[in-house]
Amino acid sequence: MKKLLLIDDDIRFCALMAELFASHHYALCCVNDAHRALAVLEQSSPDLILCEGLLGDIDGCTFIERLRTMAALADVPVLVLSAQADLMARVRGLRAGADAFLVKPFDVLEMLALVEALLAARERLKQAGQKAAPTRIVVLGAGVPLTVAERSVLGQVALGKHNKDIATRLAISRRTVETHISNMLLKTGLTNRTELTRWALENRLELRTG
Secondary structure, three states: OOEEEEEOOOHHHHHHHHHHHHHOOOEEEEEOOHHHHHHHHHHOOOOEEEEEOEEOOEEHHHHHHHHHOOOOOOOOOEEEEEOOOOHHHHHHHHHHOOOEEEEOOOOHHHHHHHHHHHHHHHHHHHHOOOOOOOOOOOEEOOOEEOOHHHHHHHHHHHOOOOHHHHHHHHOOOHHHHHHHHHHHHHHHOOOOHHHHHHHHHHOOOOOOOO
16 A cells, blocks of 8 residues: 655645545555654655645745655655646756646546656666656656656647637636646746647657547
8 A cells, every 4th residue: 555645734634635545555654744744754765755835934935845865765756735836936946856737626536647657667766666756757758757647648648639628628717727738838848828739749759539
């Protein structure tokens, strides 16, 4: 059973998450601030960490940066669950070393899919005899890293679908679709959906359109 660590000061949210993950056969440990999290992490390493963007008196990005300096935790996937929806908050989190970012309220199915994908990617690297690196590196054409979820959204964008249709097709929220598109534009340095589609086709990316 995979071990997860959740760091969030919302006790009710932690209780709901514990129940959810237990029903999907994950062992979830919940702590309410970064100091307690560090104490737990000194004793054992989880398979994945979920954390709030703001952790009491320690900024979430600062906490993640500290994790990445700890040898035993350098390769543990980190999924940020934050109420901050602005682009720069996501950028700071990713640059600090987060592997994925979801804005609250988020779609539970997408969160579970992200957790599964991050764990699976880490496991594949281990089985290949390599030291697991941050699992956000799913490198596709032109050396640009895209997550599995981003690739799915890009596949729908390439088909000419609007955000509402993409959200329905992938069973996620429109806000989540917008977040993925913003992240891809940021990563590629492009400015709109048309350029994003052209970039995907020119680099012959294997898109997930199903």
